Structure formats: C-alpha cells, structure tokens
Amino acid sequence: MKGQSLLPLALVLFMLPASFAQTSGGAMKPVAYKVVDGNKVDGDTLQGWKTWRALACERCHGAKQEGMVGPSLIEAFKTLDKNEFHRTVFGGRVEKGMPDFSTSTMMQKNWENLYAYLKGRSDGKINPGDLQSMDPK
Numbered sequence: 001m002k003g004q005s006l007l008p009l010a011l012v013l014f015m016l017p018a019s020f021a022q023t024s025g026g027a028m029k030p031v032a033y034k035v036v037d038g039n040k041v042d043g044d045t046l047q048g049w050k051t052w053r054a055l056a057c058e059r060c061h062g063a064k065q066e067g068m069v070g071p072s073l074i075e076a077f078k079t080l081d082k083n084e085f086h087r088t089v090f091g092g093r094v095e096k097g098m099p100d101f102s103t104s105t106m107m108q109k110n111w112e113n114l115y116a117y118l119k120g121r122s123d124g125k126i127n128p129g130d131l132q133s134m135d136p137k
C-alpha cells in the first residue's frame with residue numbers, strides 16, 4: 001500500500017530533472033565570455049579557443065576567423081545565434097564543405113565555450129592568436 005501511494009510522487013521527481021536538462025542543454029545559457037587586455041580570458045572561453053585549435057577550424061576559416069575556403073566567422077557571428085551554430089557544427093553542411101563535428105567529444109563538451117570564444121572574436125573584444133587564462137594558477 002505505502003509503495004503504491006508513493007509511486008506518482010516518485011514519477012514527478014524523476015521527470016523534473018529531465019525537463020530541466022532539456023532546456024539547459026539548449027540555447028538557454030547566456031553567452032558569457034570574460035576578457036582582459038584582449039588575450040586573457042576565463043577558463044570556459046579558454047576551452048573554447050583550445051577546441052578551435054584542436055579541431056583545426058582555421059584550416060578553412062583562417063587563423064583570425066576572417067575566412068578562407070569557409071566564410072568569415074567574424075561576419076557570421078554578428079547574426080548567427082547559438083541554435084544555428086549548434087546545427088551547423090553538429091551535422092555540418094557537408095555538401096557545401098563544412099564538416100560534421102558531431103562525433104568529436106571535444107566539440108560535444110565545449111561547443112558553448114567555442115561559441116563564446118567566436119562571439120568574443122566577432123565582437124572585437126578577443127584578439128586573434130594565442131590566449132591565456134585570466135586567473136593565474
């Protein structure tokens with residue numbers, strides 16, 4: 001009897017975190033990067049830049065993100081929202097030359113950080129080239 005009456009409550013508790021996870025995994029988190037002197041950034045944004053480097057996006061978009069084979073991301077990020085970025089990177093536009101990065105663990109973990117980094121570049125707040133952490137370790 002006791003077990004039966006608790007079941008609905010248990011179901012509600014089980015479902016709540018799941019619906020939360022759905023919104024927080026999407027575009028809800030605001031884009032936040034912190035930068036000092038143009039080249040010292042917060043830890044998350046640093047991870048974003050490392051992801052850019054590790055996945056060699058510069059092969060096509062240029063070391064300064066100004067475009068080569070692929071378009072300028074400085075321009076693109078003036079309008080590209082997080083959802084559109086997610087769609088582009090997870091799935092790619094393979095027929096147009098933009099690879100699909102959905103199988104990359106680094107991308108799965110860091111796409112929001114990468115978005116923040118590229119937004120900072122596009123805003124002109126983050127300098128091209130190497131970055132450091134703003135909190136000395």
Ligand code: HEC
Nearest residue numbers: 055056057059060069070071076088093096097098099101
């Ligand atoms: C092999 C070349 C290549 C590589 C590597 C590459 N891209 Fe692209 N990317 C392209 C091309 C070409 C397009 C334009 C596709 C189109 O015409 O729609 C593109 C488009 C994009 C767009 C959409 C721009 C817009 O105007 O909507 C984003 C964002 C993007 N790439 C991000 C990245 C990121 C981040 C990486 C690294 C993880 C990356 N790309 C690596 C070739 C590449």
